[in-house]
Amino acid sequence: MTDQSLIRARGLVKRFGDFTAVDGIDLDVARGEAFGFLGPNGAGKSSTMRMIGCVSTPTAGELSILGLDPVKDGTRIRSRLGVCPQLDNLDPDLTVRENLTTYARYFGISRAAAKQRALELLEFVQLADRAESKVEPLSGGMKRRLTIARAMVNEPELVLLDEPTTGLDPQARHLLWERLFRLKQQGVTLVLTTHYMDEAEQLCDRLVVMDAGKIVAEGSPRALIETYSTRxxxxxxxxxxxxxxxxxxxxxxxxxxxxxxxxxxxxxxxxxxxxxxxxxxxxxxxxxxxxxxxxxxxxxxxxxxxxxx
Amino acid sequence: MVTTLVASAVTRPGVAPVRVGAVVNRNMGALRSGASYWLVLISGFFEPVFYLLSIGIGVGALVGDITLVDGQVLPYATFVAPAMLATSAMNGAMAETTFNFFFKFKYAKTYDAVLSTPVRPIEIALGELVWAMMRGSVYTAVFLGVMVVMKLTTIGWALAAFPATMLVGFAFGAVGMIFTTLMRGWQDFDLMATAQFALFLFSATFAPIQNYPVVFQWIIQLTPLYHAVEMVRDLTTGHPDWGTAVHALYLVVMMAVGLYFTGRRLERMLLK
Structure with a gap:
């Protein structure tokens, strides 16, 4: 499994001052898998995601992403990741389309290729008719879809989704799930955090339950139910x-x-x-x-x- | 020393011009799609022109010609204009790298999304600085045009002074960014505005520093706008000498230090 692992962590720790957000976790995520972090607020899910996304340095332990060291090769790793953060951080000064093309430029994608990619992605997330709109008037579900489209702009091998459907209405959630499922079918590895159980059951092949910075359970949704609950x-x-x-x-x-x-x-x-x-x-x-x-x-x-x- | 600082600030994490350009590109996109931003840009141009007209021309009529230490005799407006030019370059660059930069990374969270991409904090800083320069250069170019029209300098010396004003912008822009990373909130900007205004008043802008007590002269010679004003004035009046080079060196060091510490501070703040 190790040489296949897209993400591998051993004894991973993240401390902020004397608060320990992530307290020595082990992880192995394989290529093509949909992997979930489940846990209450403050369990350490987002801190773990930020370390995987190479925007936060581990305090201790080993971490390798795509076989690379996030401390030394952050730029190279990030060029192959797609990140959909917990709070939408779309650029309010730009249009829907520009949010994608501008973002593509950060990956060194040429202007022409960025334009083409934006067109495809706007189709994919059903926002083609809003291409020239500013971000502000979009609904929550549309913003989320645009954020996911933005995460796909560099054709990532690994997509990190931090609470992708929090705050969305049922229709918007189902549309998003369907799109994420299609990404998975295309072979993209998905890593997501959620505290919606139905979301974890819908999307994840395997998941870990985190509590107070530690992993307290691990397995497929079915196996977890069999182990920790009754039928x-x-x-x-x-x-x-x-x-x-x-x-x-x-x-x-x-x-x-x-x-x-x-x-x-x-x-x-x-x-x-x-x-x-x-x-x-x-x-x-x-x-x-x-x-x-x-x-x-x-x-x-x-x-x-x-x-x- | 200077080259090492610049080199380590720029090459240490492997800066890619493409990614710096992408940060500039983002700002151009924002400029295109917002009319309000144009208003901010235009307002920045009028301030130095108003100062030039009121003080350079108005007060200048009372002052008449002034004699510099090296014996040059200049009409007052010719003396004041390069100071307004240097100040305008400072203000233009700092408006971007302090106020706008602070808003973008504290409130608009513009960089949160950028950090998830291959772009590094130092590349964000460089991109913002280049952008600040592009903005500042528009002001200085127009102002130099005004000076030529008013016969306060020649076209040739105006062209020579233009890159000097860019150096002024880079130096102040880079140091402004360090301040931005240290700001606790908007109230700190009042302090900075006061400091900028003090520099504006005393940096050999309206009077040669020989008019002040010796102690003040020493203090003024330590501050950056003085060097910016003197360098630009040497050029627009057509009298560059070795002193001009010293002023330029001061600003190059200032820029290097600014970039170095901004890169470090940003990495520490953003990559928690």
Whole structure:
């Protein structure tokens, strides 16, 4: 795997003063893979992405990108990367088309080639009709698409996407996912961070869950669910609160219970059997929902329910 | 020493002219697509012309001719005009590398996106400096034209003075960029504006420095605009000598130091 690895990290650390943002992580991302970083805010995802993007120097550990050393060969690595940052940093002084052509020039792409490339990319992200518009009036989804088009301007081998669909409406997200999926089919390696579980399940072949600067789990979405959750989850609602008292009453049903303010989650491999047992104990829930486990369950199990900002 | 500094500032990270050009290209694009920017540009031109007309011509009528230390006798307007020219080159370059540069990297986050490309911080700095020079050169060229028309210099000496004004712009632009990387907020610009204005008033602009007490003369001779004014004046009045070369050397060193520290500061600030 090592010689195939587009990204390889061993004991990678990033400190800001005495705050440790990334605390010794190991990574291997293979060519053509879609790899995800999952984790709450402040888990160290963006710091890791910035180190991979060669705009932040690792404090300690080994890191190699495309087989090169990011400290020595930052320029060469960046010329082969596409970066879509968390916040759109499009150039408000330029038009949609100029945002692409100007950016292409930073990669040393000729004026004529840049023009041609901009045309193709605007088609690809469905913004051809807005080519001469300024950036400001574009919707959030359009700006995101333009940022992704901009990241593709140098035909990168590796594209880094930091929370690509945060803040977008469902239509815009689905359009973006579809475009990203097409890039993946073209053989582009995608590395993304997200805290949307559905996004990780949709896009990632493999992902790591980060918490407090460390990797706490790694695997395919399916494998993570199998390892860290049960096959099914039963959501029970009762007409009363607090629900804390139900914890004891549900002991022995499923593998684990999670009492939330508005509902109780029962983790069980056979959801229907668990529901039958609840009824047999005459607990009379006012609402019952049996669903498949999702990455969200894994995520909340691993990183806790405490709000992190 | 100077060449080493320039060399290490420029070649250390392997500066590519194509990428410096791409940064300039970005600014040209921004200029094309915004009318407001043109207004800022035009306003920068009138200031020195107004000073020349009010003080050079107006006050000059009261002052008459003045005699320099080397015995040259000049009409007052001829004495003041090169000082306005040098100041205009300073202000034009610094407006770009301080105010506009600060806005771009603190607020517009223009460079955040650029840093993800092969472009290096020093290339951004050089690109902005070249751009500042292009802007400053428009002012100085027009102002030199005005001087020729008003018979304050000849066409030949105006052509000789033009590259000198570019050196002035490079030197002040480069040092301005260091200040920008040290600015905590907009309030610091007031300090800088005050310093610029003090330089403007005392750097042998309106009166030869021999008019001041000796201690002041020494202080003035340490400050940069004095050297810029004297160098440009030697040329527009047609009297270059070895002193002119010393003034030029001062500005070359200033530019080298400016570029060197700007490159280092930017790398530290932007590549956290």
């Amino acid at each position: 099914e989850v039963v959501e029970l609602r009762f007409g009363e609160s607090p629900l804390e008292g139900f914890r004891d009453k549900l002991v022995g049903i499923g593998e684990r219970t999670d009492v939330l303010p508005d509902r109780v989650l029962l983790y069980a491999d056979d959801g229907d059997a668990a529901v039958n047992e609840v009824h047999r104990r005459e607990l009379a829930p006012s609402g019952v929902l049996v669903r498949r486990s999702t990455l969200e369950d894994v995520f909340l199990h691993l990183t806790g329910r405490t709000l992190v900002d």
